[in-house]
Amino acid sequence: AEVSPGAEARVLVINTGGTIGMMYHDNVLSPEPNALVKALKKLPILHDELYTQQTRLYDHYGPSENTLVLPLSKQNKRIVYTVMEYSPLLDSCNMTTDDWASIGKDIEKNYEKYDGFVILHGTDTMAYTASALSFMCEHLGKPVILTGSQVPIYEMRNDGRDNLLGALLIAGQFVIPEVCLYFHHKLYRGNRVTKVDAGSFNAFSSPNLAPLANAEVDIKINWDTVWRANTTAKFTVSTEMNRNVGLLRLFPGITAETVRAFLQPPMEGIVLETYGSGNAPNNRPDLLAEFRKATERGVVIVNCTQCLRGSVTTSYATGKALCDAGLMPGCDMTPEAALSKLSYVLARKNLSLQQKKKMLSRNLRGEMIADLEGAKLTLSDS
Amino acid sequence: AEVSPGAEARVLVINTGGTIGMMYHDNVLSPEPNALVKALKKLPILHDELYTQQTRLYDHYGPSENTLVLPLSKQNKRIVYTVMEYSPLLDSCNMTTDDWASIGKDIEKNYEKYDGFVILHGTDTMAYTASALSFMCEHLGKPVILTGSQVPIYEMRNDGRDNLLGALLIAGQFVIPEVCLYFHHKLYRGNRVTKVDAGSFNAFSSPNLAPLANAEVDIKINWDTVWRANTTAKFTVSTEMNRNVGLLRLFPGITAETVRAFLQPPMEGIVLETYGSGNAPNNRPDLLAEFRKATERGVVIVNCTQCLRGSVTTSYATGKALCDAGLMPGCDMTPEAALSKLSYVLARKNLSLQQKKKMLSRNLRGEMIADLEGAKLTLSDS
């Protein structure tokens, strides 16, 4: 009997490494190459072998060794997914700007062929990579979803199966043209998340923006929150990132020497993690002088809060001092987003410093609410 | 007619500054000196003028200008509190190690005279100060409670009244011999908190330890969690703090130069905010070499996670690399607690480096769970 294949969607899974594909060796977890596809093929919820045979799937989609297919979804859709595994596999701690570029290039190369992209990645720097990719991917029109797990998929009890499955179903069925992060039943905007828990399945938080989707009994998309660029330009990936950027957290007693050392050339831009709503000491002329000297020689300093939630405003005398020293307000960006935005903008060689600063102050990919003051005028009472 | 004064408790309020006592000047908030006591005297819930007259309170307790008394509590207790105001009042961003010492010394000087202490403080660095005081106060036998507010007590709608009132009631009525932080109806251990929200009344979180008390309809103390040193030694305040300490947060692409510059003399100890469960790149021999060189010349590096919740363990290859480079595990300490513990321990001049490291690895004031491995053996499955 003939089998009707139904609607198929194609997803490219780029396996960069991370806990999801690790195994224990001498009580220490490390990436295990060439093992993931084999393991997935044994899990009936992640691969329907019978379907591949009945539809002669591999006649259409090429070699079988890394292409799998999900069981039929509720919407009568078949997600056919192909796993591209990086070699070597990386612990995400070891991820660099070059690796971000590789991922970006692989998305670009395969952009037309697939309906969506899933990036398997370690959780430790997943928020940094998600932020960076969100800026590198220009005029994105398809979902790019990072995911991974806290416990390897080879363990009996793990969160990797559910995370991978949820990411595949969303990437293959919903047109959410953003770089996202999917974890523990929630889809977040990639440049809004931060890792908040080292030991729980619910590892990520998007402190200043509600999730884009919840996937519990049903998958519910909050379409109002989904970001849509008003452009029809062609998708490109900009892999140029300026590496002379850094992240400095204020603390009581920080010395001017430390700040000077941190800001010394070749540093071109830093994210300063300040207190509360963007505050720093205003009784420390030595510190402020270091910031001013740096901004005067062209170093860009973005002011972000070290609080998990909140936004940089200018209601305090101690916040005003930083403004006067030439710092730019980072609004409600996470440090991860601010750092990668800085790296992305400072790499635009054709822009003047003023143009770069203007670009930094704009909301490029939904990474911040830029116009807080305007919003406050109408909405707040006290 | 005679008035029976009932049981009285005395609390010293040290007003160091902060939003709770700020006013707007040209749309910017700054501290307002000599205004708090006057304002409190007008609030019947924070001062019972009639009682002071009927009991001739000021005959006993000296000049009236800075001593107030709460209405009778449910337990038939009168909290008599004296406000000592610092001059100048400080925005907490401007707080330094010297200011911590001043607070400590003022507690020491007045220790016998009062049943408890409330420190009014800005929220921005309150978690740093609470951590520092927890180590500086040795053999503490009375409550020391930091509090403040997100909105000035002079505003119509504010959180200052409730925070001050709750702190006074706990400081005057419960023997919780810890440095604590009280905010938004919760009492936390001071060296366990971090400021997590720049724009909400619920500004603090104690991510790895449940609150010591909840004060909603009733004040409920979680006595099991209250820390009790097993010592009867005399209370002293150790104001020696080593200022050559720092806080460095890892990020992808951090350069060896940045790390070297940060670790250069006179730096003696740093808290390294690593990824996840204490991980750092193990494919970056340049970085690891900088860490190793520093530890070899005696710099102490404590490994804490940049995640809000969680603890540093050694299950990943990338975490083991740091161990090999001489870093000490910071367990589940907040960066604020780790930094001030480091500052406190490195100031012990009579200790060898080994003794300092041993002291750092011990749980001194309930700031961490040191023996996670032991705990895991019996409690965990996978």
Add this chain to the structure above:
Amino acid sequence: AEVSPGAEARVLVINTGGTIGMMYHDNVLSPEPNALVKALKKLPILHDELYTQQTRLYDHYGPSENTLVLPLSKQNKRIVYTVMEYSPLLDSCNMTTDDWASIGKDIEKNYEKYDGFVILHGTDTMAYTASALSFMCEHLGKPVILTGSQVPIYEMRNDGRDNLLGALLIAGQFVIPEVCLYFHHKLYRGNRVTKVDAGSFNAFSSPNLAPLANAEVDIKINWDTVWRANTTAKFTVSTEMNRNVGLLRLFPGITAETVRAFLQPPMEGIVLETYGSGNAPNNRPDLLAEFRKATERGVVIVNCTQCLRGSVTTSYATGKALCDAGLMPGCDMTPEAALSKLSYVLARKNLSLQQKKKMLSRNLRGEMIADLEGAKLTLSDS
């Protein structure tokens, strides 16, 4: 010197009773008449006596004994509020349909004179009253905000001051044309809340709808959620409520006798609190027969879930059985909202049973999402 009064808004406070105005007598709380205004006048955050004198406020607004004025708000507004106290004051447990009508009538009588209305009410049945008023108030164009407290305003530590103040500021400054409930810094739609905690300041929850506003450091209105009827008809209060309605919660082993007794005349409509997504036994022909007999003789039965969160659907065989027995789906209404909607609709004497059922199935005041099925088609995956 002349004092410019600035923009004034007028709010009517209807004090029906409740904990907010109770005092202890013999260790038992009961309402205290004629005490609230006196207490409020002593609280500078709730009354600015100087302003009343400088502006000769009482020359404009009549007798002074029950009119107060808040300090100037951030928006340069003066909220002048008049307290109308019911006699006797009621514990909200004792509130009846007649009391709802009194409140409604008082709003109607004073509708033109005031910009907003605050109803002080005990917390125990506040969700029932808020639901009932939401239906009784037709074509409402001004805010009606119920509030109260868990601890009397006469106690030292209480939530009454903040609740009253927040309700007044919203009622006087924002055009939210809904019956709302304000508690613990949140404004909820009145027919969406339920009391979930008997012993915490955070006593209410709106399980199926996000709050309309948050009032922490700033007052932030979620304007997208605010309900706006598309009508310009004149405001009226319909006090006709059918009292022959009831609330029956299913439990395993419930007998057909119990159900029959509950449904017997004069009962005209009940809310049946079923399991999960609207399920009931389908192997109990005796029970189902009782339901069918009742619906056949014209009793209206609305199916609501006994779960705090969720909606009644028809995906289970056990849910379908109830549909077949003539029950109407209550969607995601709270039992409180469903009961008062039933009482409101069944009192429409000019409507046929079919018209009443149609009215019940419509979303009248934002009390439910009626078209869940439609929503699901586009948004859900599995």
Add this chain to the structure above:
Amino acid sequence: AEVSPGAEARVLVINTGGTIGMMYHDNVLSPEPNALVKALKKLPILHDELYTQQTRLYDHYGPSENTLVLPLSKQNKRIVYTVMEYSPLLDSCNMTTDDWASIGKDIEKNYEKYDGFVILHGTDTMAYTASALSFMCEHLGKPVILTGSQVPIYEMRNDGRDNLLGALLIAGQFVIPEVCLYFHHKLYRGNRVTKVDAGSFNAFSSPNLAPLANAEVDIKINWDTVWRANTTAKFTVSTEMNRNVGLLRLFPGITAETVRAFLQPPMEGIVLETYGSGNAPNNRPDLLAEFRKATERGVVIVNCTQCLRGSVTTSYATGKALCDAGLMPGCDMTPEAALSKLSYVLARKNLSLQQKKKMLSRNLRGEMIADLEGAKLTLSDS
């Protein structure tokens, strides 16, 4: 080569039905008999076929058709589990007192042979069954864990696999001598839970008691909370339950007729869901008369709050009225626990009414904190 079997634990899985084992027929979910074991055998995380062959498992444990074995756990343990499937499988809405007795009897019959018990059950009445079993199981010394799911285990994305796996691992490896409920990574005391969400994986809440265990990256048991009866008596199951019990929720306008009808013979005991901290109208002599008449003729009425969280106290005049009418305080019991405790106690034929009431007022299985007043004296301030 020889295979060492390692430590084995045996768990009996009693599959009573529920969503976990349902399939869609005509867009409606209903139980699917004889399908679960076959499905589990195909899931490598829930069955290790190789191990059964290498160890000749079925030579020891009898027929293979319903015995499975988990992969090796982290503690080097093998959980061998046998599935006993009820026929017919039940939607939990259809569960009756007789079904509770069947489950109890099956536990009793197999008590010696197994180390722990897992009950698969629909979520709709799982909290009722868990409560009932907690009382029926006397002197329990082994874990009995109810679980199920919101989405069938046959669906691609479901919560059934994780729930079953977690329940098996805890039942086989930890001596928690309680009737528990495991759901969404948490283990709760069975008589403390209630279903709070009809549409989320996180469907249950234990509002007045913290979970017994969390099973995320690790399984962490809160041993301090685990209930331990101070008895060494032999385990028995008491299947006698009095069915003449009911659950009545107060609402404004409830008529005396409704109450009388509900309380009429053969009713022997009811749980009255009152307002807030146990309040009811005290201005309704007609209602109170009905309660008093019922209690005087021997009907037991237990006063529980209709709030999710909280406890019944006697601080309000409206609460005192119920006490005077002969109602018993239900403290912080859920309605589910109170109803099944009533059913259990009223079935003790050898006890007098006074003895039954005394038994009801005691904490039998950790279902309530009985001595709230005592607790409050030491812990609360206001």
